[in-house]
Amino acid sequence: MASAPMVRAITVATEPLEADDLLAIAAGAPVRIGAAARARMAVSRAVLLEAVQRGDAVYGATRRLGAGAGDEVDEQTAFQLQVVRNHAGAIGDPVEPLIVRAAIAVRVAQLALGGSGVRPAVADALVGLLNADIVPFVPDRGSVGMADLALNAAVAQIVIGEGATLTEEGLTVSGAEALADAGLVPLELETHEALSLLNTNTFTLGSAVLAIPRVEELGLVADRVVALSLEAAGAHRPSGDLGPYSSTVFDDVEGSGAWRSAVVIRELLQASFLHGATDRRTQDELSFRCAPQVHGALAERAEDLADAVDDALVVRAENPLVDVESRSVVPNGNFASPDLVLGLESARLALAHVGRISARRTAVLSALARPVRAAGRAGIPGLLAYTGAERMNDLRRLAAPVSLDDVVLSEVEDYATWGWTAARTTHDAIDAATDLLAIEALHAASLLRDAAVTSGTGTAPLRAALADLLERGGTAEDLVRGAATVLAGD
Template sequence: MPSDGPEAATAAEVVLSAAAPTVADLVAIADGAQVSVGADAAQAVAASRAVIEAAIADGRPVYGLNRRLGAARDAAVEPHDIIGFQRRTIANHRGGIGEALPVRQARAVIAARLIGFTRGGSGVRLALVAAYADLLNAAVHPVIPARGSVGAADLTHLAEVAAVVTGGGRAFDASGTLVDGASALSAAGLEPVALAPHEGLAVLSSNAYSVGIGALAVAGARAVAEAADRAVALSLEAIAASGPAGNLGAFTRTVADARGGAGQRESAATIRDALRGSALEHADRVVTVQDPLAFRTAPQLNGALRESVDRAVAELNLELAGRADNPVVDAESGEIVSGGNFQALPLALAFEGLRLVLAHVASASERRTATHSATLAAARAAGETRVPGLLLYSAADAVAELRQLAAPATLGITTLSGVEDHASLAPVALRLLERSLALTEEVLAIEALHASDALRVAGTVPTGAGTGPLALALDVLIARGSAAADLVPAAASLLTTP
């Protein structure tokens, strides 16, 4: 079974209600929380379905209900073919390719679509909503190929979820065994659902991949921002151990307040807290008037990352609270209106911005590592270091890739026809963001390893509230050996673990 680590053991339950859901709710479900639908959300679902039933009764032309899809939007679906049309809609959209999503990501996709149903814009039945909640609660995870969506609703991903819900497709059952969808449902005591009119389109009409996995990526980006500040604090102790460097003036409230940026203030405070009680705070310490920019402007750089994370969270929360379905069902007016709320460009641009700022953060980290590497040169020549000298090259390699990944991904191709003629490519931007996050973690880990080795060579024990325990943990790690392939993931884990 694809996995990105053990699922969090949790007894928590997320209740989807009329209140706006959040990124935190979605991440909790992805991490294994049970999910239920509150009475007010169920009422919204029932009200939206009533609008669909009324449209069926009066024969109104509705996209995806009694009219076909895409370029055939004005061609009628004959009454005798309505149910077959639902099945073909799912089958025709199962065009994804690539590796299956890991369990945590598959859960995030299902959760995002389930949340969308409960917002009252989908027009699905309560039975279908319950079926999606049951998949999550019974740990039945559809095989969802990673690639195929262009960001005009994540059609290929959601078709695979719908295939399993209806008894087809493939899934990992609760034991992690890969079986056909019908067998996975049966083993969990669940029954397949026959899609009712309109539901073939409704299950697909969502950016659930971009929203669901985007929420996981943004949570990871917040952890990287914290790690970046911890790495800077450790680096400040390291450069102070070998000379009159590590001036804390750049991290004071005075400097942060002079500009007033929220991210800068938070980053500077995090670094100050990590260095609290350290020798760097001694008033009589001889220190340079200012350090190189890669050290001195860390609050501005890391603060920009924090602010980019906040912008992405705001966009994700907007998507989670809204109704992105096309057509959107409006229970209050009784209307079913075609539109373009699936156009996820604001979210895609948030992913783009995060990649760009990650490249800046990693570039500064690599420069700090270069400073440590130069300091360690003599000790390295004498065989007294425990971090490989060419680990700096690995950081430079990663930064070079990050710079390429920072280029825009959303200004890409058009899609199938003169009707579907533009797409956000949000999933592409998101996949590149995931890669950027992994690379940035590696670069920060390499910095922290060098800083720890520099402290050890200098014979200095860091005394900061946050740097002392971190340096000790890293020193134990690098004492085990010098294989960079082993050291870097372990160091990255230490940095990103609170």
């Protein structure tokens, strides 16, 4: 009997975790905290306690929070519980477990940087949740992006033995029961530790980490789809020139996103009948000719987002920041992540352009398919294009900036980035763009179904897999999900 594959364990050290580490943890990799990280957290804790013992005004430790930041804390144990419970104000559907795990991993990595002033036991409690695969029930509505306070509070509730968790079956179990089943005990929070569990944009950052590979994959899917659509259109009308994808066109921007997209499309179409076509249109629609430029813009926005994530992972995103080197506690705005949020906003706008150009190609293919539909050989519902139109409407709305919405929550909380909203809507936009590309691919497959033409070395397997999908049939939902799976290569 073959042994199960080894899962790479992730050690959290004093250096920032990389995005790949967070992806591994989100997918289930075990986690441990290194000795150096433990030592740094212990020193950070000592610095925090020195400030408390001096009687310094320390936000969340000797002083209360928000508009009450000038008021002294009376009794620490009660105050810590009050902070967690008071911030547990999120409502809505549960956040996807992958994102919850990524968010918890982000917080562990941040604590290890030594800016929080908490005991190592706090990080251990979070690691315990990850390694026991305890997934807190985190409602998805409740953050303005200036620390994902209410969402983080749902995690903190489990740490202290309250709140609710999710099972694999989607049921909820109390935090106390989940801890007991895993052999874990609730943590009694001490000075400043409640705030430290709450005060960074862990969900925004964890969600952004998970968005990057999805955006990158969608760019490759878009290249595959346009190659199929070129063949589908060429099989039913005079073929367009492949010049818009040639190396000649992109020599001036070698290495750019557009150049890489054109290279992929050319490779997919190697040996395609399009190369030998003699009856060519002078100009194909812009939605065909400009595909590399549009897809390349998305690829470059994905790179920008990845850079913003890398930068965010380096930041000691604490307020107040406990600085070990200067042995001081400093108020700041590191919990805001405008660069990351703008990266998410830009990615959504690029996704809308990819979806829009795909929708235009679908319209071209749908018009070419009228005889096929009339003969009853389409294999897809005729109104699938209408569904695409609605998804494009969704994508257009999702592309609108969310970070400019104004909010004043108290006299000291008068600005917000809306980071979590930006992250959540980015995943929604990826879903919508994926549907649009799948719908386009189904239209292309319908036109290629009975076409006596030779596909390229890269498009032939896609064409065959989509033909099998059409042959099996099913609901429109089955077809779109199946096409998305084929295009992703899963």
